[in-house]
Amino acid sequence: MIRLHEILKRDGVNSELKQVISHIMIACKEISHKLGQGDLAGILGSSVTENVQGETQKLLDVVSNDLLKKILVEDNCVKGIASEEEDYTVAGTESGKYLVLFDPLDGSSNIDVNLSVGTIFSILEAPDDSRQGDDQTIYLQNGRKQVAAGYVLYGPSAILVLTTGKGVNFFTLDRHIGEFVLTREQVKIPADTKEFAINMSNQRFWEDGMKSYINDCLAGETGPLAKRYNMRWVASMVAEVHRILVRGGIFMYPWDNREPNKPGKLRLMYEGNPMSMIVEQAGGLSTTGREHIMDVTPEGIHQRCPVMLGSKNEVEKAMGYLKD
Ligand SMILES: O=P(O)(O)OC[C@H]1O[C@](O)(COP(=O)(O)O)[C@@H](O)[C@@H]1O
Ligand SMILES: [Mg+2]
Numbered sequence: 001m002i003r004l005h006e007i008l009k010r011d012g013v014n015s016e017l018k019q020v021i022s023h024i025m026i027a028c029k030e031i032s033h034k035l036g037q038g039d040l041a042g043i044l045g046s047s048v049t050e051n052v053q054g055e056t057q058k059l060l061d062v063v064s065n066d067l068l069k070k071i072l073v074e075d076n077c078v079k080g081i082a083s084e085e086e087d088y089t090v091a092g093t094e095s096g097k098y099l100v101l102f103d104p105l106d107g108s109s110n111i112d113v114n115l116s117v118g119t120i121f122s123i124l125e126a127p128d129d130s131r132q133g134d135d136q137t138i139y140l141q142n143g144r145k146q147v148a149a150g151y152v153l154y155g156p157s158a159i160l161v162l163t164t165g166k167g168v169n170f171f172t173l174d175r176h177i178g179e180f181v182l183t184r185e186q187v188k189i190p191a192d193t194k195e196f197a198i199n200m201s202n203q204r205f206w207e208d209g210m211k212s213y214i215n216d217c218l219a220g221e222t223g224p225l226a227k228r229y230n231m232r233w234v235a236s237m238v239a240e241v242h243r244i245l246v247r248g249g250i251f252m253y254p255w256d257n258r259e260p261n262k263p264g265k266l267r268l269m270y271e272g273n274p275m276s277m278i279v280e281q282a283g284g285l286s287t288t289g290r291e292h293i294m295d296v297t298p299e300g301i302h303q304r305c306p307v308m309l310g311s312k313n314e315v316e317k318a319m320g321y322l323k324d
């Protein structure tokens with residue numbers, strides 16, 4: 001049995017970063033426990049608040065955010081945090097080396113129906129200057145600067161998927177010992193797939209290239225793509241990315257014209273960048289449909305970005321439809 005901290009040591013991860021990751025895991029284990037309790041813990045349903053993006057927060061969004069925030073702002077290696085559920089960045093320890101950005105509970109609409117949700121996190125180095133941990137500008141680094149990224153999928157088992165830049169490993173929470181244990185090493189996404197994931201109910205709002213690609217997928221083996229495609233939509237990005245890591249696929253949340261000033265639904269800093277690091281470390285491709293997500297220069301911590309990620313050859317094929 002190989003535990004998380006042994007893999008971090010083997011991969012040469014420094015002690016400060018190890019501490020930050022292990023603190024994130026303490027919060028995630030607590031979130032996993034609360035999810036397991038469900039109604040017994042009284043944490044299902046909506047809170048009375050909205051987040052900065054105008055979305056109604058689920059109670060568990062708030063509970064998960066508070067768990068992560070509390071442990072991280074008290075971590076002497078964390079200079080500050082940014083969260084999907086916080087209007088502003090929050091300062092941690094002034095001398096802290098790292099910034100942690102997170103989506104505390106991804107796939108919130110699945111909470112009440114007892115389906116898969118997750119926590120996504122991204123870790124950046126804090127710039128070596130006098131700016132404070134609540135100064136938003138220090139977080140505006142592109143995704144290539146991430147030193148680690150991961151998610152915990154809360155499904156029938158809780159699985160940590162982590163990269164520190166040396167490939168992607170899976171760790172399953174062993175509830176008997178309360179630790180994440182290595183269960184798959186150096187995961188690689190197959191380059192080809194016959195499975196796509198997109199919220200089809202938004203079809204009429206997409207740009208023409210996006211509509212054409214999906215129409216060609218639906219045309220099956222006699223259509224231009226000459227393949228019979230299958231479709232999945234879990235409505236939890238963590239669960240979709242996990243499926244793609246396990247068996248390949250393409251996941252898309254493209255730009256649409258419902259709110260043209262917002263480039264898509266998903267958030268660059270809490271969803272796009274960390275998932276892109278994981279997908280690219282596993283040999284897949286992660287783009288906005290036109291450029292690598294990790295090359296996007298962030299302008300705001302809550303910025304959105306279109307997402308098209310997964311099996312390399314399929315993502316390239318889909319991107320070809322958006323070129324003009
Ligand atoms: O409601 P839709 O359109 O199916 O959107 C589902 C998408 O929204 C998300 O739930 C957004 O994340 P949050 O739950 O963290 O807001 C993604 O996980 C998922 O891919
Ligand atoms: Mg999310």
Ligand SMILES: [Mg+2]
Pocket residue numbers: 061084103104105106107108
């Ligand atoms: Mg969320």
